[in-house]
Amino acid sequence: MNAKTISAAKANKLFWLGRYAERTYLNLHFLRACYDKMIDGDSDAYNEYCDNLSLDADFNSSSNFVKSFLYDKQNPFSISAELEFANDNAMVLREEITSETLGYIQMSLAHINSLAKSNETHITELQPITDKLLSMWGSIEERVLNDYALAILMAGKMIEQIDIRVRFDYPFDRVELLYERLKTHLRYVPYIYDVEAVEQIDKMLTAKEYSHESFYKNRLLSLLNSIVSTN
Amino acid sequence: METLIKHKDAVNLWMERFGVKFGIYKHGVFNEQLFPFDSVPRVISHDEWTVLEKGLIQRSDALNAFLRDIYKEKKIVKDGIIPAEFVYSSKGYFVECEGITPAKGIFAHIAGIDLVQAKDGTWYILEDNLRIPSGASYPMIARNITRKVSPETFANNHVADNRNYSELLKETMDYVNDGRGINVILTPGRYNSAFFEHSYLAEKSGAVLAYPGDLIVEDDMVFYKDISGNKERVGAVYRRVSDEYMDPLTFEESSMLGVPNIMQIYAKGNVAIVNGIGNGVADDKGIYYFVPKMIKYYLGEEPILKNAPTYLPYFEEDKKYVLENLSSLVIKDVSEAGGYGVVFGRDLDESHLKEMYDLVDNEPRRWIAQEVIDFKDLEIIEDGKYVERKADLRAFVLTGKETKVWKSGLTRFSRNPNSFVVNSSQGGGFKDTWVMEE
Numbered sequence A: 001m002n003a004k005t006i007s008a009a010k011a012n013k014l015f016w017l018g019r020y021a022e023r024t025y026l027n028l029h030f031l032r033a034c035y036d037k038m039i040d041g042d043s044d045a046y047n048e049y050c051d052n053l054s055l056d057a058d059f060n061s062s063s064n065f066v067k068s069f070l071y072d073k074q075n076p077f078s079i080s081a082e083l084e085f086a087n088d089n090a091m092v093l094r095e096e097i098t099s100e101t102l103g104y105i106q107m108s109l110a111h112i113n114s115l116a117k118s119n120e121t122h123i124t125e126l127q128p129i130t131d132k133l134l135s136m137w138g139s140i141e142e143r144v145l146n147d148y149a150l151a152i153l154m155a156g157k158m159i160e161q162i163d164i165r166v167r168f169d170y171p172f173d174r175v176e177l178l179y180e181r182l183k184t185h186l187r188y189v190p191y192i193y194d195v196e197a198v199e200q201i202d203k204m205l206t207a208k209e210y211s212h213e214s215f216y217k218n219r220l221l222s223l224l225n226s227i228v229s230t231n
Numbered sequence B: 001m002e003t004l005i006k007h008k009d010a011v012n013l014w015m016e017r018f019g020v021k022f023g024i025y026k027h028g029v030f031n032e033q034l035f036p037f038d039s040v041p042r043v044i045s046h047d048e049w050t051v052l053e054k055g056l057i058q059r060s061d062a063l064n065a066f067l068r069d070i071y072k073e074k075k076i077v078k079d080g081i082i083p084a085e086f087v088y089s090s091k092g093y094f095v096e097c098e099g100i101t102p103a104k105g106i107f108a109h110i111a112g113i114d115l116v117q118a119k120d121g122t123w124y125i126l127e128d129n130l131r132i133p134s135g136a137s138y139p140m141i142a143r144n145i146t147r148k149v150s151p152e153t154f155a156n157n158h159v160a161d162n163r164n165y166s167e168l169l170k171e172t173m174d175y176v177n178d179g180r181g182i183n184v185i186l187t188p189g190r191y192n193s194a195f196f197e198h199s200y201l202a203e204k205s206g207a208v209l210a211y212p213g214d215l216i217v218e219d220d221m222v223f224y225k226d227i228s229g230n231k232e233r234v235g236a237v238y239r240r241v242s243d244e245y246m247d248p249l250t251f252e253e254s255s256m257l258g259v260p261n262i263m264q265i266y267a268k269g270n271v272a273i274v275n276g277i278g279n280g281v282a283d284d285k286g287i288y289y290f291v292p293k294m295i296k297y298y299l300g301e302e303p304i305l306k307n308a309p310t311y312l313p314y315f316e317e318d319k320k321y322v323l324e325n326l327s328s329l330v331i332k333d334v335s336e337a338g339g340y341g342v343v344f345g346r347d348l349d350e351s352h353l354k355e356m357y358d359l360v361d362n363e364p365r366r367w368i369a370q371e372v373i374d375f376k377d378l379e380i381i382e383d384g385k386y387v388e389r390k391a392d393l394r395a396f397v398l399t400g401k402e403t404k405v406w407k408s409g410l411t412r413f414s415r416n417p418n419s420f421v422v423n424s425s426q427g428g429g430f431k432d433t434w435v436m437e438e
Helices: A008-039 A045-052 A062-071 A079-091 A099-118 A123-143 A147-167 A172-186 A195-206 A214-224 B002-006 B008-017 B046-070 B084-088 B137-149 B151-156 B165-176 B195-205 B262-267 B291-299 B316-324 B350-362
Strands: B021-026 B029-034 B037-044 B110-117 B123-129 B182-186 B208-210 B215-218 B221-225 B231-239 B272-274 B329-333 B342-344 B367-371 B378-382 B385-389 B391-399 B403-405 B410-413 B429-435
Touching: A008 A045, A008 A062, A008 A079, A008 A123, A008 A147, A045 A062, A062 A079, A062 A099, A079 A099, A079 A123, A099 A123, A099 B008, A123 A147, A147 A172, A147 A214, A172 A195, A195 A214, B002 B008, B002 B037, B002 B151, B008 B029, B008 B037, B008 B137, B021 B195, B037 B046, B037 B137, B037 B378, B037 B410, B046 B110, B046 B123, B046 B291, B046 B391, B046 B403, B137 B151, B137 B165, B137 B195, B137 B410, B137 B429, B165 B182, B165 B195, B165 B231, B165 B272, B165 B391, B182 B195, B195 B208, B215 B231, B215 B262, B221 B262, B262 B272, B316 B350, B316 B367, B350 B367, B378 B410, B378 B429
Parallel strands: B037 B429, B182 B208, B182 B231, B231 B272
Antiparallel strands: B021 B029, B110 B123, B110 B391, B215 B221, B221 B231, B329 B342, B329 B367, B378 B385, B391 B403, B391 B410, B410 B429
16 A cells, blocks of 8 residues: 555645644633733733734623633634534544544543533643643654655644734744745645745745735735645 | 453543544434443353354354355255245345355455343354444454553453454455555545444554545546545455445445445456445345354354344244234344344333234234343443443454454443343443453
C-alpha cells in the first residue's frame, strides 16, 4: 500500500481537524487574556475580543460572555462548539491519527462537558484542555507517519494561527514567519493549494507595507482562507 | 481478578478516552453512547474451548461449502436435503450472485456465530452471522485497557491474548487479495452504529478506511481515488455495507453507500469482497435449521455443536407442534435481526397469542420456533454488587488459507434482569471473553 494514499474527503477532515484544534487552543489563550483584563475592572474587554473576531454580539455582561464562549454549543466560537467540530473531524480519522491522538480530543470534550454541567466558569479549570491539545500535537508528530496527512494537518494549524494572529493585530514580522512555515508544509501537498493565492500573499508580505487597517487585513485573510482547497 | 474489578471505573475512563462507542437511532435521532463494559470476564477453560473451536471450524466450513454449492450446482437442493423454497425465498439469496465463485472460493471469511450456554454446560448455536457481523473490536480494545489497568491479573492468569484480531483480519484479507492492490475497509460512514469498529479495525489492520465515493471502478478494476488524482488499485474490500447497498447498478439503485459496477469486477475475480455478497442465504433463520444437515452432507461428519431445538412451521408436523405449544416457545421472524422480531410466547396475553397463532398459521415460512434454553447466567457488577444476567457469546471464525477461531469473543449481557435479549441496540452491555491457555 502507498502510505500516502489519502482521499479528498479525508484531506478535508485532516485540514479542518488542524484548524479547529488550533482554534480552540488559541481561543483559550485569548479568552484567558480577556479574562485577565476583566479582573482589573475592564468590563468591556470582551467587546474588543468580539470585534477582533468580527462578531456582532451583545452579551450584556462579562459573565454572560464567559459562559457563552465556554459552553454555548450554539455559539460556533465557544470552546465547546470548537471542540465538537474538532472531534467530528478526528472521529473519522482514527486510522490516520491513531486512537491515542484521538483520545486527547475525546478527553478535552469530556472535560468541557463536565465543566458545563457544573456551570464552572473559573478559567483555570480549562488548563487541562490546553495541556491535552498540546499533547495532541505532540502525539500527531510522534504517531502520524503519513507525510501527506501530517502536512495537511500542519497546514490547517498554521493557517489558523496566521488567521487569528492577523485578527488580533500581532506584529506582521511574526505573521510572516508563520507564513513561511505554512509554505514549508504546503510544499508536501502541492495539489491542495492555490498557487495564485500564495503568490498574492507573498507580494503583500514582501512589500512590507503592512497595515492594521481593516481593508488590508481583510484582503490578507480572504487570500489566506482561500489557499487550501481539498475538493 | 479482584484488582481488575476494583478498577472498573478506570477501565471505563479509558474506554471514553478511546471513543469506544456505538451509535443508535431512536425515533429517527442518532445518538452515540458508550458500550457498557463489565469487568468480570466470561472464562472458558482450555478443554471447553478445544471442543468449541473444533465445532465452530466445522460449522463455518460447512456454511462455506453450502454457499459455494448454492450459487453453482445446488446439489444440496437436488439431493433433497434442503427444500428449494427455503433457499429461493430467503431475503439473503441473490440471483445476481448465481455462478460467481469468489477469490479462493471463500464466501464467509468472517463468521460471527452466536452461542449460549445452558445451565447444564451444553453450548447451543443460536444463529450464524455471515454478512457483516460486528463486535470483535470491543473485547479487543477492552483487553488492551484491562491489561494496562490491572497487569497483575494477566500475570497471574494464563489468558490467550486476543489483541491479534486485526492481524487475523489482515491475514484473511491478504489471502484473498491477488497481491496487486491495497486492502480497504468500506464503511457507510460516521453515522453507522458500528463506526467505531470500522475505524479501529482500519487503524489496527493497516487497511485504508474508505467512505462512499472513495472507490471507483475503471478498466475492470476497483480503485481508491486519492487527493492528488492518483488511483490506487484495490485488491480486497472488507465491506461493512449491506449486500443490497453495495452496487446501485445491480441492487438498490438509490444507494449512495456502495460502488457502482463493483459486482461486475467481483464476478470477474478482480477484487475480493469480504464477506462475499449473497451470504445472507446461509445465515437465514430458516436455513439455520438445516446447518447440522449441511455438516453431514458436505463434510460427512456429525455436528460437534448443537443447534437450539428448532421447529419450522413450514413442515406440517412442526407447525402442529408450534401452534399447540406457542406459549412455551420463542418465536422468531426470519427476516429480522438485532434482537428484533423475537417473541417469547410466555410473555403474550391471550389476544396476542391468538394473533401470533394466526400469523404462524398463515405465513409459516416467515417464522421459526425454538425451545427456550435456560441460559447459564453470568455475574455482572451493578451498583457495586454482583448480580446475575443472561448472556450470549459471539465467536468469530475467520477463513483464509485455514479456518481459525479467534481465541476470545464478544460476550453480551442483558442489563434487564427479566430479559433474554442481549443486543447492544437494546441496551445490553459487554464483557471480555477469556480463553484459558492451560
